[in-house]
Amino acid sequence: MQFDAQSEKYIPSVKTVPFAVEDAPQNTWLAHDPVSLLKLCEAYNVSAEEGCKVSLALYPNQEPEWVYHLGFGVYRK
Incomplete structure (x- = not known):
């Protein structure tokens, strides 16, 4: 969220970041x-x-490295 001075409201902030992808194990x-x-x-x-x-x-x-694990979702590396 970020504060928009014009509307004086908080709005979602969108930031595109690359994701590494990991395979899903059997206990997904x-x-x-x-x-x-x-x-x-x-x-x-x-x-x-x-x-x-x-x-x-x-x-x-912050510029974390995100990982999308096909079995467990998104986490910060």
Whole structure:
């Protein structure tokens, strides 16, 4: 979130960062991988940007390396 001086409200801040991807082990707890999420978005007429977005809190000066693990989700390396 960031403060917008014009509207005097907090608005979502969007920052695109690269993700490394790790394979899922057999004890995976996520029900859907990215491909199945995209199929669900299409089936329910939801944009991929909205249906697959992740909200992560960071301080403005942070540049962490994020990893998308196909079995356990997103984490900071």
